[in-house]
Amino acid sequence: MNTGIIRALLRRLPVGAPADDTGLKRVLGAGSLVALGVGVTIGAGLFSLTGVAAGSNAGPAVLISFVLAAVACAFAGLCYGELAGMIPAAGSAYVYAYAALGELAGWIIGWDLVLEYTVGASAVSVSWARYMRSLLDGWGIHLSPRLTASPFEVVGMAGGQPVHGIANVPAVFIIVVLSVLLMRGISESARLNAIVVAIKLAVIAAVIGFGLPYIKIANYTPFIPPNTGEFGHYGLSGILRAAGTIFFAYLGFDAVSTVAQETRNPGRDMPIGLMGSLAICTFVYIAFSFVLTGLVNYRDMIGDAAPVATAIDHTPFGWLQAAVKLGIICGFLSVILVLLLGQSRVFFAMARDGLLPPMFGRTHARLGTPVACHLFFMGVTGTLAAFLPIEQLAHMTSIGTLLAFVIVCVGVIVLRVREPDRPRVFRVPGGNLIPVAGIISCGVMMLSLDGLTWLRLVVWLAIGLVVYALYGIRHSRLGAVIPAMRGKS
Template identity: 45%
Template sequence: MSMLFAKKSMDLLMKEAEGEGENTLERALGPFQLTALGVGAVIGAGIFVMAGLGAHYAGPGLMLSFVLSGLGCGFAGLCYAEFAAMIPLAGSAYTYAYATLGELIAWIIGWDLTLEYAMGASTVSSGWSNNFVELLNVFNLKFPLWLAYDHWTGLRKAMEEVGRDVMSRSFPSLAPGSQDYIKQMSELIAAPTADMVTRAHQVLGAPTLFGHEIGINLPALIIALLITTVLAIGIKESAKFNSTIVVVKVAVVLFVIGLGAKYVHPGNWGTNWHEFAPFGMSGIGAAAAYIFFAYIGFDAVSTTAQEAKNPQRDLPIGMIASLFVCTLLYIGVAAVLTGMVPWQSVNIEAPLARAFLDRELVWASDVIVVGALAGLTSVMLVMLLGQTRVLYAMASDGLLPKKFFAEVHPRFRTPFKNTFLVGTLAGVVGAVTPIDDIGKMVNIGTLLAFVIVCTSILVLRRTDPGRHRPFRTPWVPFVPVMGILANGYLMVKLGWLNWARLIVWLAIGLVVYFTYSVKHSRVRQRLTNSVGVKG
């Protein structure tokens, strides 16, 4: 039983951080590149995709949902910063748990991070595709529904198209976008006639395989494969690519806030608490749990610790600075979005672009779509980068096959095999799964990681208080305890179905651990040899 919680000593971790060899990564990232990686991952899905979903839970209270999510991330971020500065290795929360809570917990968090990063990239690839389809519409280019969306989303889109036609004939006096129109449309879609269903399948136009219609989000698959190729070429090239995109998308976000503020109608925010938060704090909490996906960028920065030039100083700067800047931008965008459009009318797939289209600002919508594409591209890059580095760390410890997951390309100095595997899987999942289902799965994995990191700070402060800490989490135990409570609360708000998915995923991981990892763990082998020598 004690071997299950065998810890990787801090001295061994520091020796690995200073090591050199053919399987080490290149240290090429400074504070600007690290902050840009954080902003690159944070600004994207939350603003350009998940904000639409969050508005339908919180109404104008979406602004408070971003504050609530930001607080949970802030507490966790301060804990991450201490670990990242103290243990400058790839692996993020996995490595921190190995040093404090033992191998089994480290495996669980590493497996959990796979759910966070790989599925996060899948979510973003799906969101990227939605905006790509919007951009094609600008040029009057129509992408077949069955190639633009997964089957379920494509069928829903086809049903909406049929529904609009029925509405135009049955309720010609109702203005599209009005409250009555939305209500009638919702009732129509919820209980369609047999004729509507038949027409929807005709509009979808999907081919069949073994008697079942198929649908594949082709743009999502292609962009995931392109980003994977960039990552495999090298970390310097990836960082430069990301930094360029970050400049573009931050400029677009500021443009959205500046122009959108002119079209805000304060009445859309409501005149009392019930109108501002139509579902109360419960709705605000639920929205915070779903949009939490938007914040996972700053912890992805910690996975690049082994590629930072001065990790003890630069990693805390990169994580905390990116989190602070992005939270302010999120709140501003949420205020503009819910001020421009009644929350019931906020579009889920492309909320900002649709908001400006409704104001007949077609050119502004086009700018937003381009910004969304740039933003989501960088998010995908950082998510896939984080995933490959976690798998690299786990394989280096022997918990996964080292020859595959930890092999570094002799020229590009990247774990190229696991990069291509992760990118391909992320693209395939994003191509065949509805975006909201993937996003919810990602969030619960992220929140669990944050809870474990906050717990690890409390453990290490007690077990190794004298260890040199280039950055110290302030106000311990208050900050880590609040991080545990805030992120644990958001986990609860995700509901039982997402807990079930998490439990099933972790059960699969435990099967892998007990059938492979326990036999190949380098830490276990070192401890066993040490005991044998002493004996």
């Protein structure tokens, strides 16, 4: 590898406030950021992964897993706050890695985030469609099973032969509706998100409040089930594996930081938004998992696709089933909204830096939103949701989030060495102790995840490196294009 290529891979974005010529509008305050964080964080992780992690990994000690994941998030969240004040630009961890570690590191984490948000939004939209179909069935409105499943899913039998789905139309519908809303403007999207967050928090509070009196203390024994001899199957390793699994539930952090360039005062509001949403979500997760494992023995959650519904069956309140279904639908709605928002802002930032085609780096003159990015991901995310059984890929989002957190923590340390005199509106206290703790805690949880999840990450990053070599390195806004490479293009 010649020195020109090495210099290209290591060139860094200048640290400092970017010029407000991107077309994005600074309209969000701390309250909106907290609502965005809660909106994307409380959703699939609460209603599905809590039961999975308790039944297969940690038992009642899943409460400890949520605390461990929250602590790691707090370390990373504080680091996000420091970098957001120094670099108040759209793009989140991508921009921070680009400024601290160089272009190659920025590209890797940006490419990672694109997959994280795209797969996450697709998976949650499929789950949303299933709950919506169930709700419509209860109202006497029956959709064709073939139009609510992918071609790889069997929806019935005809003449002794399996009948497969055609496309998941409801999942595509909700992606299109939310994408159009995001194209109209960030203010409208934030208002809808705030309403949805209020509804689902009220439903969750009802489940916790009405479920508490029916808890069976015996279900908490043993609180930490003994390990079966297999790593991650109960015991201390089970708590750690559960923490890594439910990290999907804390995806909201990175999504919040993607809108730094649409925040009125990112140096002040971003730390409030990050840590405020973390505090609310951690309390909700711990309280909810406490009630869930108290109502249902953890052994009965193994393989249960609807552990919350099973838990409610242990109470005399049948109406709670409908309320929870509404809460889940609202929960998934806000998750999809913020994930679509996050992926478009990362793509927008990468295009503004020349690493992707320039059409994705422009905003609509009147709407002030990156319409091309939204249209592109509306197509990609909608296609995945329509034609693939995407749920299994949702595990990819956990390792993607953890990788982003590690890079951000590293970025804080590096910039303190490279830019020691640069003004910091917010500085993580305790020197490098918290960034190092964030690196270690997130790294340990990454190592606890299974080999298939790691393989998916490596394959996706390898594809990204090919894209970067063919386009990004040649068109980067920083520095001149390498003559020898241009000659070959």
